[in-house]
Each structure stands twice: as structure tokens, then as C-alpha cells.
Amino acid sequence: MSLAELLPMIHALSAEERRRLLEILHEELGVNQSVPGELPPHLRELIVPGATYPVHTPFDCYEAAAIMQRLLNVGKSEQPEQ
Amino acid sequence: MSQAAQFPYFPLPGPQGSSFLIPYVTVRLRLGSREHDVQALLDSGSSVNVLPYDVGVRLGADWNALTIPLPLTGSLGAHPAKALALDLIVPPFAVVQMIFAWSRSPHAPVLLGELGFFDAFDVRFCRSRGFIEIGPRP
Numbered sequence: 001m002s003l004a005e006l007l008p009m010i011h012a013l014s015a016e017e018r019r020r021l022l023e024i025l026h027e028e029l030g031v032n033q034s035v036p037g038e039l040p041p042h043l044r045e046l047i048v049p050g051a052t053y054p055v056h057t058p059f060d061c062y063e064a065a066a067i068m069q070r071l072l073n074v075g076k077s078e079q080p081e082q
Numbered sequence: 083m084s085q086a087a088q089f090p091y092f093p094l095p096g097p098q099g100s101s102f103l104i105p106y107v108t109v110r111l112r113l114g115s116r117e118h119d120v121q122a123l124l125d126s127g128s129s130v131n132v133l134p135y136d137v138g139v140r141l142g143a144d145w146n147a148l149t150i151p152l153p154l155t156g157s158l159g160a161h162p163a164k165a166l167a168l169d170l171i172v173p174p175f176a177v178v179q180m181i182f183a184w185s186r187s188p189h190a191p192v193l194l195g196e197l198g199f200f201d202a203f204d205v206r207f208c209r210s211r212g213f214i215e216i217g218p219r220p
Contacts, residue, residue: 016177037113037138037141053197056127057123059193
């Protein structure tokens with residue numbers, strides 16, 4: 001397949017697919033290779049310099065969750081029927 | 083929500099024969115030509131997406147080469163994290179490139195948080211019916 005045949009198909013791709021194609025070609029040819037995973041400008045501007053990012057989730061606290069569930073069940077059984 | 087898809091809650095065995103319904107979804111992460119499927123927790127309590135260290139390494143990310151720190155507080159506050167751009171694929175939706183806080187914690191889960199995932203998708207938790215509804219943002 002020639003480039004002339006390929007070009008119309010490339011133009012038919014979505015912007016996201018063309019970006020992906022560019023990444024693959026850059027990787028294969030080893031040109032303009034930036035650090036993999038480095039933020040592109042449109043993502044970089046979302047990061048606020050000096051900010052911290054909270055992760056509130058108490059993950060893997062299954063015993064605590066079980067205790068809470070038991071307490072909720074007790075609370076439910078003690079509620080008067082309406 | 084237009085073009086939304088439903089994902090079942092994941093039943094996780096708990097202590098003493100109990101089980102918990104957890105909002106996990108299977109997603110594909112991609113960095114360059116490397117891809118990895120993970121179970122990710124839909125976590126509106128996390129301000130950012132979080133990636134555990136070993137998954138980043140498996141995807142070929144280089145901790146020392148990344149330059150933007152993303153300091154976390156709370157559950158993962160004890161470990162440094164750096165900003166990493168990954169392609170996220172949640173079938174049947176199109177690929178979205180988003181930021182992950184790549185944590186040095188060996189025990190961090192994959193979290194889909196507010197900055198990134200909840201920016202790109204609308205999520206409806208229907209726990210009583212056993213599913214989560216996800217749709218692309220309007």
C-alpha cells in the first residue's frame with residue numbers, strides 16, 4: 001500500500017486516533033521522543049502549582065466497614081415500625 | 083445521561099462470610115504501545131486518579147524521568163506521587179487521555195477520581211439495583 005492510498009484513510013480517522021497514530025510512529029521511529037507519560041500542555045495546565053490533592057478514601061478498611069454495617073443493622077432493627 | 087452504559091457492582095468477600103459491593107470497573111490503561119487491564123475503584127472521595135507504582139512500571143513509565151510532583155494528602159499522603167498522562171479506555175467509550183497521580187505506595191489501589199475521570203464521565207451509583215451507570219460528559 002502506498003502513502004497516497006493511505007492518506008485519505010488517515011484523514012478519515014478521528015482526532016484521537018490520529019494522535020494515537022502519531023504516538024505509534026514516534027515510538028517506532030524514535031523521533032521527537034518525549035518522556036513517556038509526560039503531561040501534554042492541555043493536561044499540564046490542569047495542575048495547580050503548589051496544590052495538594054486529597055485522597056479521602058479509607059480503602060481496604062473492611063473490618064471497620066463490617067463494624068459500621070453491624071451498627072447500621074442494629075439501628076435498623078431498633079427503629080419503630082411506621 | 084446519554085449513551086450511558088451499566089457496570090455491575092463487584093462483590094468482594096468480607097470478614098465472617100460477609101461481602102461488600104464495591105464500585106470497581108475493569109478499565110484498560112495505555113502508555114505508548116503498552117497496555118494493562120486493571121480493576122479500578124470509582125472514587126469520588128479522591129480528588130485525582132491514582133495509579134499504584136507497580137502498574138506504572140509495568141506500563142513502562144520512568145519515575146525518575148517524570149518532572150511534575152502531585153502531592154497527595156489523606157490515605158496516600160505518606161508517599162510521593164508524580165503526574166503521569168495515560169490513555170484510559172472504558173469500553174464501550176472512546177479513549178480519553180487523563181492525568182494519574184502515580185504513587186510510590188506499593189499498596190495504592192487504582193482510583194478513578196474527580197480530576198480526570200469524573201471530569202470526563204458522568205457516573206450514577208445505583209447500589210440498591212447492583213449497578214453503576216457511566217456515560218460520557220455531555
